[in-house]
Amino acid sequence: MAMRKRLYNVAAIIRGLSITLGFMFKRKPTIQYPSVRKKHAPRFHGLHELRRYADGKERCIGCELCSSACPANAITVIGAENAPGDRRSPGERYAARYEIDELRCIFCGMCEEACPTDAIVLTPRFEMSDYRRGSFIYPKDRLLVPPEGGVGVPPDERPGGIPADLGSVGEKKSTMDPQTGYDATFNGSLLK
């Protein structure tokens, strides 16, 4: 009995050795990150962006809905009246201060859903690491699309934003950018 058990152990060792040897020749799932980038999910929630209209005006009207929708209390908005001569946004008000604490943010996208003017959107950018805590509190000038940057990424027109059969917004062609890893297809088929 004891002898049989010992022989069984030897068989187990040989089986273990064969498993590790087999694994040695398997394909490695490692992605060499900085040089090779993984394609993220089409609606990946990353760093925020405050968009503009085509004429350069800010979309944000300082309504603070994003701030109240935020489950993590990460957004601070302080609105102000637009001066008649220097209108920042088409509405009555604009965001005088707009801050997001990205360390508090849980990237749920509720702000994006709450926004009545589609001003705040979550971009797929995720490389935000920094050395100081303070630099994770993004003020308005870091969130806002720079004037030369166009309007920013419209939420519905992001790749895979809304599948074609769910509404007219889906009919617009998405762009594919291999550099940032965008993939225009939704599970490979829906958006063409």
Place this chain on the structure above:
Amino acid sequence: MTLPLWFIVLIKSAVLLFVVVTSFAYAMLAERKVMGWMQLRPGPNRVGPWGLLQPAADAVKLMLKEDLAPRTADPLLYRLAPFISLLTAFSVYAIIPFGSSSSGIWAIGNVNAGVLLLLAITSIGIYGVSLGGWASGSKYPLLGSVRSTAQMISYELAMGLSLVGVLIVAGTTSLAGIVEAQKNLWFFIPQFVAFLVYVITAVAETNRAPFDLVEAETELVAGFHTEYSGLRFGLFFIAEYVNMLTVSCIASLLFLGGWIGPFGWTWLPGIVWFLLKVGFFMFFYIWLRTTLPRFRYDRLMAFGWKVLLPVATLNLLVTAAVVALRG
């Protein structure tokens, strides 16, 4: 013009030292690579092409690290221990033959009592481990060194006995002579039991997984070299890998025919066959490390004394009887 003997030996030693240190460096890289592959990782691949300069980066790092010594450590022995380990590990290569040609055996010294001298030198290596652990003046290293004395000494018995079987069959204690005796049949066939015992005890002698209780991370932090840092840690590290190379060399010489090719093949030079065999054993040790979990300490002792030692003794008796009866 004939060169004086000491000069030839000096050159041979320098060349050999270079070869051994380089193969240590790449054995280490190979271990990290192979272990990586077996764990579905690519292994180190950032320094140089395919990670080939990783050993150089490691060496620079180890040399630049601070050399710390605990206040409770024995100042002399603590500093001496890594050198004992390293010196014994290297000095073995003075008597290991790597090949033969018409001009003679390729070795620094072809000693008549090669196997005995080899066992004697490697036994001194235990002092490095046990003194290093003891002199650290700290709990975990002490436990590691206590384990090392028990483990290495008890496994050395079985190892010695398994080698005696080979000596009886070969009828010589010269390493080159043993290889010549394997011209027709490699000794791992007639001495298969001794071969198994040797391979197992060799893992234990070099403190490698699954017998690495001397430096068991989960129990003893890092065992006998817990307190060592920088270059002194590096010396222990080199000694461990050089010892691995040594036991692989001995296994190749004594059981796999050294520089004699399989089936009498001679289409590769003898030294290449020898290195291939050594490489096979090195791979085997890495393979074992990735596969097997560490022994429990009492099981280790039970295995050494109740299984390996009786098996090796029995093998020795049977071998001696067969050799005596055949004439």
